[in-house]
Amino acid sequence: MFGSGLLKGLGITLRHALGRPVTELYPFEHKNPPANSRTFIAMHVNEEGAPACRACNTCIVGCPDRVLKLVKDPDDPKRAVEFVVNSGRCTYCGLCVENCPFDALYFTQDYERATRDKGALIYHLIEDGACTHEGEVDRP
Amino acid sequence: MSAAMWIHALLWLVGLLLLIAVVTVMGVWWERKFIGHLQRRRGPLHHGFHGLLQLPADMVKMISKEDIVPDSADPWLFQIGPLMVVVPAIAAMAALMFAPGFGLLDMNHGLFYIFAFQTLLPLGFAVIGWSCASKFTLIGALRAAAQLISYEIPMLLAALGVVVAAGSMRLTDIINAQAGVWYIFKEPLGFAIFGIAVLAEMNRTPFDLPEAESELVAGYQTEYSGMKFGFVQLAEYSVLFTGSYLVSALFLGGWNMPFLPASPLWLLLKIVACMTMTMWFRGTFPRLRVDSLMSLSWKWLLPIALVNIMAVAALALALPGIY
Amino acid sequence: MYADSVLVAALACVTGVLFVLALYGVVALLAPKRPNPLKNATYECGHEPVGVPRAPFRVQYYAIAIVFLIFDVETAFLYPWGLVLRQIGWAGYGEMAIFVAILVVGLVYAWRKGVLRWV
Amino acid sequence: MGVVDDAEQPGFITTTLDKLLRWGRSRSMWPVNAGIACCSLEMMTTGAARYDFDRFGIMFRSSPRQADVMIVPGPITKKMAPIVQRVYNQMAEPRWVIAMGSCAISGGTFVDSYNVLPGAETILPVDIYIPGCPPRPEALLYGCLQLKKLISETSTIGSSRKPMYVPPVLPEEWPLELLGEYDALEAGAVWVQPERDSPPVTPLGDAESAPEDEL
Numbered sequence: 001m002f003g004s005g006l007l008k009g010l011g012i013t014l015r016h017a018l019g020r021p022v023t024e025l026y027p028f029e030h031k032n033p034p035a036n037s038r039t040f041i042a043m044h045v046n047e048e049g050a051p052a053c054r055a056c057n058t059c060i061v062g063c064p065d066r067v068l069k070l071v072k073d074p075d076d077p078k079r080a081v082e083f084v085v086n087s088g089r090c091t092y093c094g095l096c097v098e099n100c101p102f103d104a105l106y107f108t109q110d111y112e113r114a115t116r117d118k119g120a121l122i123y124h125l126i127e128d129g130a131c132t133h134e135g136e137v138d139r140p
Numbered sequence: 141m142s143a144a145m146w147i148h149a150l151l152w153l154v155g156l157l158l159l160i161a162v163v164t165v166m167g168v169w170w171e172r173k174f175i176g177h178l179q180r181r182r183g184p185l186h187h188g189f190h191g192l193l194q195l196p197a198d199m200v201k202m203i204s205k206e207d208i209v210p211d212s213a214d215p216w217l218f219q220i221g222p223l224m225v226v227v228p229a230i231a232a233m234a235a236l237m238f239a240p241g242f243g244l245l246d247m248n249h250g251l252f253y254i255f256a257f258q259t260l261l262p263l264g265f266a267v268i269g270w271s272c273a274s275k276f277t278l279i280g281a282l283r284a285a286a287q288l289i290s291y292e293i294p295m296l297l298a299a300l301g302v303v304v305a306a307g308s309m310r311l312t313d314i315i316n317a318q319a320g321v322w323y324i325f326k327e328p329l330g331f332a333i334f335g336i337a338v339l340a341e342m343n344r345t346p347f348d349l350p351e352a353e354s355e356l357v358a359g360y361q362t363e364y365s366g367m368k369f370g371f372v373q374l375a376e377y378s379v380l381f382t383g384s385y386l387v388s389a390l391f392l393g394g395w396n397m398p399f400l401p402a403s404p405l406w407l408l409l410k411i412v413a414c415m416t417m418t419m420w421f422r423g424t425f426p427r428l429r430v431d432s433l434m435s436l437s438w439k440w441l442l443p444i445a446l447v448n449i450m451a452v453a454a455l456a457l458a459l460p461g462i463y
Numbered sequence: 464m465y466a467d468s469v470l471v472a473a474l475a476c477v478t479g480v481l482f483v484l485a486l487y488g489v490v491a492l493l494a495p496k497r498p499n500p501l502k503n504a505t506y507e508c509g510h511e512p513v514g515v516p517r518a519p520f521r522v523q524y525y526a527i528a529i530v531f532l533i534f535d536v537e538t539a540f541l542y543p544w545g546l547v548l549r550q551i552g553w554a555g556y557g558e559m560a561i562f563v564a565i566l567v568v569g570l571v572y573a574w575r576k577g578v579l580r581w582v
Numbered sequence: 583m584g585v586v587d588d589a590e591q592p593g594f595i596t597t598t599l600d601k602l603l604r605w606g607r608s609r610s611m612w613p614v615n616a617g618i619a620c621c622s623l624e625m626m627t628t629g630a631a632r633y634d635f636d637r638f639g640i641m642f643r644s645s646p647r648q649a650d651v652m653i654v655p656g657p658i659t660k661k662m663a664p665i666v667q668r669v670y671n672q673m674a675e676p677r678w679v680i681a682m683g684s685c686a687i688s689g690g691t692f693v694d695s696y697n698v699l700p701g702a703e704t705i706l707p708v709d710i711y712i713p714g715c716p717p718r719p720e721a722l723l724y725g726c727l728q729l730k731k732l733i734s735e736t737s738t739i740g741s742s743r744k745p746m747y748v749p750p751v752l753p754e755e756w757p758l759e760l761l762g763e764y765d766a767l768e769a770g771a772v773w774v775q776p777e778r779d780s781p782p783v784t785p786l787g788d789a790e791s792a793p794e795d796e797l
């Protein structure tokens with residue numbers, strides 16, 4: 001019948017209006033993104049607090065976007081002095097994390113990285129041989 | 141006119157300007173809030189109490205935005221455009237009666253006066269769209285002109301039914317004649333036609349073709365930046381207010397309420413309800429196609445309105461006590 | 464009384480004009496103004512404007528305008544008739560019925576001629 | 583002319599107006615409804631019910647004349663670049679740009695392509711960078727809140743007297759009209775292959791010398 005469809009539509013929207021909105025009040029309540037979401041790359045640390053990276057270069061070989069930079073210790077080729085991530089370039093494909101034979105890299109759940117300074121998007125995971133952030137302890 | 145009358149009129153006009161500002165601010169806020177809830181969103185929420193400071197912020201921003209005049213635009217018509225929509229909107233509001241004897245212009249042809257100024261708006265929209273010399277604005281202006289003049293006739297004919305029944309064009313008389321039964325119950329057909337036509341006259345969804353955002357960028361106001369856009373919004377919301385007032389006054393009994401004493405509060409309540417209704421439509425209905433929009437007016441509403449007016453006139457003659 | 468209401472209506476129009484002009488003044492004071500050729504070009508979704516902006520449009524608009532004119536004048540005739548209907552009674556009703564019937568014939572004619580067909 | 587934006591130095595009236603303008607402009611950022619690539623899907627999601635831009639008064643306008651913010655959601659190809667730049671130029675001032683996603687920041691995964699610009703800042707003055715591929719809606723909301731903070735912290739007094747934005751590289755290879763914001767550019771400058779902003783890549787040869795016993 002002409003017009004009943006219109007009334008039905010009005011009823012549906014009214015039901016939505018009376019129901020509870022599905023909106024998440026983002027800045028006031030943080031809901032963690034899904035566990036398998038890929039946001040930012042971080043590095044595990046040992047029990048001693050040293051970075052878990054063994055400077056094997058597998059992540060860099062695997063990276064399709066030339067995002068990572070690794071500087072080895074000239075004295076100890078299994079130790080990284082510097083590990084830089086350019087998050088303004090990264091596609092978060094996860095190949096570095098999957099490739100890492102030592103499970104040194106992992107994805108964080110941190111997404112609040114918007115910045116006015118483009119340089120701040122390039123961040124160090126290892127600087128002068130030490131982890132620059134409070135990483136999770138290396139998985140056994 | 142004596143000096144006292146001039147002052148009285150000026151005070152009223154300042155009050156009406158304030159009313160337009162309040163209607164626009166509260167109308168836009170309520171529209172965004174209500175449509176947000178219709179879509180299970182929250183609407184403006186974080187600036188001020190439930191987003192009440194949102195609209196003042198928008199206005200401050202609009203006033204301080206650059207006013208772009210395109211090179212191809214007609215410089216005079218481009219500047220006059222907002223005048224041609226804001227002035228009729230304000231002038232039409234001057235004749236609204238908010239309570240018995242409480243209004244600026246209590247004319248014996250008040251209804252005609254309001255219609256006269258309301259129907260000047262398509263001219264303003266056409267001038268706005270034509271002056272910008274952009275394809276989007278031109279199409280928007282033509283659509284506005286065609287749509288608004290097409291729906292004007294059913295609207296006038298439906299309102300004529302009320303005039304026949306009340307025997308007067310004075311708004312106070314029309315509303316007082318509904319102290320018993322509202323005209324919506326006496327002329328349901330007229331109410332339906334008037335509601336649809338007024339909805340189209342107000343450029344509201346599902347008849348918002350002149351500014352169809354998904355087809356015509358922003359329709360006739362595409363080239364308007366900053367406060368010029370604000371003026372068009374101002375005019376649209378005062379037309380929305382006037383249209384809701386007309387529906388409430390002509391068909392919903394104005395300040396009358398059954399079993400309760402008459403009060404301007406009821407009128408306000410009905411106006412707000414009508415405005416909310418249009419927002420509800422906007423949150424629900426898809427936009428009409430141009431050809432179905434035109435055929436709805438000319439092939440359906442106009443013949444039905446003619447039948448309606450002749451039937452109402454016959455009833456008014458045959459049953460003088462009831463009609 | 465009638466002259467007064469015309470004066471007040473004119474005053475309302477003047478108030479509206481002054482209101483708009485006052486806000487224009489505020490805008491002129493507050494808004495930055497930095498025109499350049501790209502900014503002042505007509506907006507066409509980022510492309511350079513193509514063709515004539517004020518393009519010719521469908522003749523249908525004129526046809527609708529003419530039909531509108533006829534019916535608008537008819538409505539203007541109907542209003543005074545509606546006001547005095549109770550005084551003129553059935554005779555007036557019959558006269559107006561003839562008038563409306565003629566116009567309905569006109570509407571049907573326009574309809575059959577395809578004036579009301581939009582596409 | 584603008585009393586505040588063109589002011590030579592702060593006075594009492596300009597400072598008061600400046601506060602008002604910063605308040606208004608930061609709380610009413612209308613992005614232009616221009617989706618360039620895949621990040622725009624996330625942009626639409628942010629406008630939809632679950633994250634709801636409208637809570638902060640962020641409302642998409644289709645016409646750039648009525649918009650304040652341009653969100654660049656995706657890689658700018660050389661074919662799209664003049665269009666993006668024209669839409670940006672047709673926005674009324676004051677206006678801001680958000681580079682959303684890796685492609686808009688630095689060209690992302692397409693940076694080596696012959697027809698993709700290495701980032702939106704090649705042609706637009708970017709204010710906020712939001713990393714992600716694409717950024718989550720929360721990340722975009724966070725970026726918009728950063729922009730709100732930026733607007734409300736930056737004085738508008740004399741903002742039109744600031745030096746013009748000069749893109750780091752001058753693209754001459756494809757037809758861009760360098761007008762408006764780019765007045766400061768010298769004519770006849772040559773298109774330079776932009777420096778890739780990623781840190782120098784470790785040579786692949788190193789990977790082969792990785793200790794085999796640990797692989």
